Amino acid sequence: MRQIQVGLAQRAYPIFITAGLLHEVGRDLKERAVGKRYIVIADDRVAALYGEALLASLHGSGLDAQLLEFPNGEGSKHLATVTDLARRLAQLNVDRKDALIALGGGVTGDITGFLAAIYMRGIPFVQVPTTLLAQVDSSVGGKTGVDIPEGKNLVGSFYQPQAVFIDSTVLHSLPDAELLNGLAEVIKYGVIYDRDFFDFLARNRVAILERDLSVIEEVIASCCTIKAKVVEADEREADLRRILNFGHTIGHAVEAASDFTLAHGSAVAIGMVAVSEIAVAKGLFAAEEADRLRELIDAYGLPVAIPAGLDRQRMKEYLKTDKKSVGGRPFYVLPTSIGTVTISDDVAEELVDRVFAG
Numbered sequence: 001m002r003q004i005q006v007g008l009a010q011r012a013y014p015i016f017i018t019a020g021l022l023h024e025v026g027r028d029l030k031e032r033a034v035g036k037r038y039i040v041i042a043d044d045r046v047a048a049l050y051g052e053a054l055l056a057s058l059h060g061s062g063l064d065a066q067l068l069e070f071p072n073g074e075g076s077k078h079l080a081t082v083t084d085l086a087r088r089l090a091q092l093n094v095d096r097k098d099a100l101i102a103l104g105g106g107v108t109g110d111i112t113g114f115l116a117a118i119y120m121r122g123i124p125f126v127q128v129p130t131t132l133l134a135q136v137d138s139s140v141g142g143k144t145g146v147d148i149p150e151g152k153n154l155v156g157s158f159y160q161p162q163a164v165f166i167d168s169t170v171l172h173s174l175p176d177a178e179l180l181n182g183l184a185e186v187i188k189y190g191v192i193y194d195r196d197f198f199d200f201l202a203r204n205r206v207a208i209l210e211r212d213l214s215v216i217e218e219v220i221a222s223c224c225t226i227k228a229k230v231v232e233a234d235e236r237e238a239d240l241r242r243i244l245n246f247g248h249t250i251g252h253a254v255e256a257a258s259d260f261t262l263a264h265g266s267a268v269a270i271g272m273v274a275v276s277e278i279a280v281a282k283g284l285f286a287a288e289e290a291d292r293l294r295e296l297i298d299a300y301g302l303p304v305a306i307p308a309g310l311d312r313q314r315m316k317e318y319l320k321t322d323k324k325s326v327g328g329r330p331f332y333v334l335p336t337s338i339g340t341v342t343i344s345d346d347v348a349e350e351l352v353d354r355v356f357a358g
């Protein structure tokens, strides 16, 4: 079993990674005594796949536990789902001594974490992430929240889990498209923080795409280690944590201009290539390094070019109104080498136009 600690003083917590861990969660929570009673929250698809196994593990350790479901998909990540779940908790007389368990992808983790943060002004929760994206990214770091019609993740809070339990075997049932969504974030970590990890991803591409669990566990552990370090240095995204947005500034614009028909991972992949071209044009990043990045993204089966049909003007407008832009100036995470980045809002509009033109 691999264990990584997120060192946040009194909010510190462990991340456990091993095959078959889903069946051990009960035993660990019995020892850890996070809650008197446990409410597992899962979307309907994950509940059908893994709900029973997790409940069996909890009940097998003598813990009081039950499962609440909501419909799967980003469309559920809104306040009405939180209200509905909060009412169901209240009807079950869930109190501050009880705990929530987020079983699922990033949507479930974000909803459950937010619910835990606000129900009775805060109750404990743990994460059991089941998508690669959730295992390498969203389950760690304490960002929780939901979407409103005006934008994604606009309502939320920073609220850390008590522990994260990652079982790699659940990835076997994950659709290929969801695996790719996670892999875009995985490549991101190599570029922003760790050249050796980037090389590892290049060397082990076939094993990773074939879901060789021993290799995938190493990937998950590397990503969680990097995310933990970044979050430890900057829990509330005042500065360093912004590097995790590498590829996301343009990625979000691409995603929005496609009316969200393009998968998030594809949009991030396109965004990483576009921003690396900006960095090359600014003389910050070597052209050969940019080529290596584009080739790796392409080799993983992710797109590297902005689709021809996307409205460039709409993308530019989105960049200005993005929630992370300040005074209409978006910030960009620009690579300076594979393994290091810098943050800048000093990118001329003409340069963005040139990269958007392809």
Ligand SMILES: NC(=O)c1ccc[n+]([C@@H]2O[C@H](COP(=O)([O-])OP(=O)(O)OC[C@H]3O[C@@H](n4cnc5c(N)ncnc54)[C@H](O)[C@@H]3O)[C@@H](O)[C@H]2O)c1
Binding pocket: 043, 045, 046, 049, 072, 073, 074, 077, 104, 105, 106, 107, 108, 110, 130, 131, 133, 134, 137, 138, 139, 140, 141, 142, 143, 144, 152, 153, 170, 171, 172, 173, 174, 175, 178, 181
């Ligand atoms: N909090 C953060 O730091 C953070 C970081 C990145 C992304 N996010 C959020 O994460 C969300 C995306 O997360 P996601 O990509 O995991 O989406 P998701 O939770 O919607 O899961 C994708 C789909 O996969 C299904 N699924 C989950 N696990 C499965 C498994 N093991 N086998 C088969 N099917 C499975 C789900 O039912 C769902 O239909 C977005 O809302 C995004 O904003 C949050």
